[in-house]
Amino acid sequence: MKSNLKNVFNYTLIKISLIPLNLWIISSLIFILLRIAPGDPIDAILGSGADQEAREFMRSKLGLNQSIHIQYINYLKNLINFNLGDSLSNQEPVIQIIRNALPATIELGLFSILIAIFIGFPLGYMGLKSKNKKYDYISRIIGISSYAIPPFWGAMMMQLIFSVILRVLPIGGRFPIAGNPNSITGFFILDSILKNDFNAFQGAVYHLALPSFTLGFLLSGIFSRSLRLNLEKSYKSDYVDAATCRGINEKNILLNYAFPNALIPIFTITGFALASLAGGALLIEVTFSWPGLALKLQEAILQRDYNLVQGIVIVTSIIIISINLLIDIMIAFFDPRIKY
Amino acid sequence: MNKLKNFRRKISMTCTVIAIFSQYSCTNKINPSQNIIIASSGKIESIDPARVSTLKSYQLLNALGDTLYELNNKGELIPRLADSKPIISEDKLKISIKLKKNILFHDGTPFDSSSMKFTIERFQNIGTLNYILNKKIKSIETPTKELLIINLNNPSSSIEGLLTSINLTPISPTFYKDHFDKFLNNNFIGTGKYKLKRFSNEIQTLSPNKSYWGNKTKNNGINFVGYNNSSSLYGAFISKQVDVLLSNSIEDTLSNSLNLLSQKKDIKENKSAPIEISFISLRTNKIPLNNIDIRLAIAKSLNRELIRNKVSFSLRNSATSLIPLIFKKENSVSWPDFDPKESKRIFKEQGYCNGNIFNLPLTYRSNVPTDKLIAFYWQQSVKAEMKDCFSISLNGVESTTIYKNLSEGIYPSVILDWTGAYSDPEAYLSPLLSCEKFIGNNCLKGESVFSGSFWASEKVEKLFKESENVEGVERLNKLLEIEKIASKSLPYVPIWASSQKAWAQKYISKPVFNGAGIINMSELVRNEK
Numbered sequence: 001m002k003s004n005l006k007n008v009f010n011y012t013l014i015k016i017s018l019i020p021l022n023l024w025i026i027s028s029l030i031f032i033l034l035r036i037a038p039g040d041p042i043d044a045i046l047g048s049g050a051d052q053e054a055r056e057f058m059r060s061k062l063g064l065n066q067s068i069h070i071q072y073i074n075y076l077k078n079l080i081n082f083n084l085g086d087s088l089s090n091q092e093p094v095i096q097i098i099r100n101a102l103p104a105t106i107e108l109g110l111f112s113i114l115i116a117i118f119i120g121f122p123l124g125y126m127g128l129k130s131k132n133k134k135y136d137y138i139s140r141i142i143g144i145s146s147y148a149i150p151p152f153w154g155a156m157m158m159q160l161i162f163s164v165i166l167r168v169l170p171i172g173g174r175f176p177i178a179g180n181p182n183s184i185t186g187f188f189i190l191d192s193i194l195k196n197d198f199n200a201f202q203g204a205v206y207h208l209a210l211p212s213f214t215l216g217f218l219l220s221g222i223f224s225r226s227l228r229l230n231l232e233k234s235y236k237s238d239y240v241d242a243a244t245c246r247g248i249n250e251k252n253i254l255l256n257y258a259f260p261n262a263l264i265p266i267f268t269i270t271g272f273a274l275a276s277l278a279g280g281a282l283l284i285e286v287t288f289s290w291p292g293l294a295l296k297l298q299e300a301i302l303q304r305d306y307n308l309v310q311g312i313v314i315v316t317s318i319i320i321i322s323i324n325l326l327i328d329i330m331i332a333f334f335d336p337r338i339k340y
Numbered sequence: 341m342n343k344l345k346n347f348r349r350k351i352s353m354t355c356t357v358i359a360i361f362s363q364y365s366c367t368n369k370i371n372p373s374q375n376i377i378i379a380s381s382g383k384i385e386s387i388d389p390a391r392v393s394t395l396k397s398y399q400l401l402n403a404l405g406d407t408l409y410e411l412n413n414k415g416e417l418i419p420r421l422a423d424s425k426p427i428i429s430e431d432k433l434k435i436s437i438k439l440k441k442n443i444l445f446h447d448g449t450p451f452d453s454s455s456m457k458f459t460i461e462r463f464q465n466i467g468t469l470n471y472i473l474n475k476k477i478k479s480i481e482t483p484t485k486e487l488l489i490i491n492l493n494n495p496s497s498s499i500e501g502l503l504t505s506i507n508l509t510p511i512s513p514t515f516y517k518d519h520f521d522k523f524l525n526n527n528f529i530g531t532g533k534y535k536l537k538r539f540s541n542e543i544q545t546l547s548p549n550k551s552y553w554g555n556k557t558k559n560n561g562i563n564f565v566g567y568n569n570s571s572s573l574y575g576a577f578i579s580k581q582v583d584v585l586l587s588n589s590i591e592d593t594l595s596n597s598l599n600l601l602s603q604k605k606d607i608k609e610n611k612s613a614p615i616e617i618s619f620i621s622l623r624t625n626k627i628p629l630n631n632i633d634i635r636l637a638i639a640k641s642l643n644r645e646l647i648r649n650k651v652s653f654s655l656r657n658s659a660t661s662l663i664p665l666i667f668k669k670e671n672s673v674s675w676p677d678f679d680p681k682e683s684k685r686i687f688k689e690q691g692y693c694n695g696n697i698f699n700l701p702l703t704y705r706s707n708v709p710t711d712k713l714i715a716f717y718w719q720q721s722v723k724a725e726m727k728d729c730f731s732i733s734l735n736g737v738e739s740t741t742i743y744k745n746l747s748e749g750i751y752p753s754v755i756l757d758w759t760g761a762y763s764d765p766e767a768y769l770s771p772l773l774s775c776e777k778f779i780g781n782n783c784l785k786g787e788s789v790f791s792g793s794f795w796a797s798e799k800v801e802k803l804f805k806e807s808e809n810v811e812g813v814e815r816l817n818k819l820l821e822i823e824k825i826a827s828k829s830l831p832y833v834p835i836w837a838s839s840q841k842a843w844a845q846k847y848i849s850k851p852v853f854n855g856a857g858i859i860n861m862s863e864l865v866r867n868e869k
Contacts, residue, residue: 160575177377
């Protein structure tokens, strides 16, 4: 155990030491790709009616008149100093824009994963316990539907049912129109709890309900299918047979033998799901007007706001790398068979 | 027994959830502040007059501030912060504007000529659209607190129109003293009927300015909210989550559906005068479109009525001119009408037809749904009427890429739209037709390069210059003459002119637009539901 801990520690150190290299590759790639991509931030800012002089003035004001390699060197220098620069379109610090949008994405992502687990695990277990019976088919249909439904269509249907027809949930946004979130951390639900403000809590939860449920449902298929497969594999293993022979009851076998072992691959899947949500679920954020990172990224791409796109990609990369590292460490702790 | 317990537990949980939902849905419908909720598409990134450039931010600024002048819905110049119409010197290089007295900014400081000077100079310094002003203004004088004198580099008759620009909404120099050379995106201190109470990119709350100099607001305040897509906007309006819906980018199918509801009197609808022109830009500096007859044949193949009916459900107006009607009162200039027979005859005359089909590559903005439909219907109409002579191949490109490539002459023809930066016919002609450097009819440097037509005319340039030295009807006639030349030379083919639209719930008064397509928020009243 001690040597495994040492190995995990060494592995973590190596992974952490590689982070700057990873980030340099990612940041260079995004820098190059943005410059290769057609379009010009000047057109996005000034529109197509501006004259040549105004364009040149704006170009020099934003530092886009410098040669690409000078722009690249300045960009790297700023990155080393943890400076992501200012947005080209509104001149606000990129880090500030990300700081405002990131809590919305994390809040949505976390609740969606919880809902996905809440839907997916019972479905997966139910399907396995009643193999090739009614519940199994229902579980399969729901699981496959969650993969197959296009996110924008699913989101629009949810809006139609719960907002337009039933009128019980808001159609979009993150907080009631007439309310004021008075944010402390940027996480509205947490803020409302910290301030003991029940109305704000209610407002935040009801605005989060539709987007997180939609995203959670769309992700639930991955959890139900993988739990089912891994649980089935665990039930067929020797240690479950041995436990059954020892007369241990079914509930204990599930909770103490089969389920913990089935969870290890699911950890990895959860990591991937979290990582993919770190960049935001674009279509969900767009449909529900959820002011998260993905929506910012989409707007920044449309406006060719190089600094903001670069900033969001780098921050997202850091989050993804960190989540992956954390998952690797957790797996190593939970599964002694895994050696690094 | 256990089963019964479980069942009870489930029932009580369900009831709790339903109770919470219903409680919220009820409280949500009650708008305790009784503010009027206006929804529009997209976000407002900035409320700084020097930076704003979108209609929705103009809409908001119009409620928070006053301009020197405003265009009413008849297109007439109405003084707001100015006391009277501007006085122009004989040499037309000096404009004197008398300002109203006893007007206060929201921070309690007085509005005077020095604050107007501060506003204009700040816009010249950092304004995103400062190019519309910079070459025109030489200096600004403030001999007294109530008199503002603008000295021009050259005579400019469009300066009156520019003074209606929301980008020149006066701001408090005291409040903005640290922001003379940088934007202040999330706050605003002006002189308007409303004060900004809360600003986020998605929601803005306005409360009435109780010390406003003019007529007070008729409502308790406004909540201005942005949704990202048409379906959310439509859903929010239909489910009465919002009171007023502005249509700056709602899809035409939804617009049609709302129009039908308004015909049934379920909701109220109003629209502005059409001020946005959609057109096809033809690259005139290269073969085959350098041939004016080919351009004429193309112009005559455009079935505006079909496009208008099929794409906009007849909700937009076919346009046969570049200047919106509100700025010229009568449609004396007209582009060629749809005439497929004549179009075919011209193509034949030019050596096409009978196996030699003229193909026009048409580029449209893939992120603008109506552009795609316009392109598709034109293509199909041409296929039905003149397939042996003329065909259109479509190419969808994202708008920012199109704007970048326009001046490089990549697109033989492209669908674009244009709304003047200020309320004046020149704001529609100059950005499309003026050219600084040209050889014959080919523009090498200038506005028409950036509009993708590369078209120039010595006579047009001369008329632009002449129009700067005259006023009123004489000036309008010069500009109409420019438009007439363009209608014969066909660097552009107008498609339709679009209005801004607003829909209000039955219990809200009908929204009213001014001449710049902005609704007067202060006139909105909530009646009994």
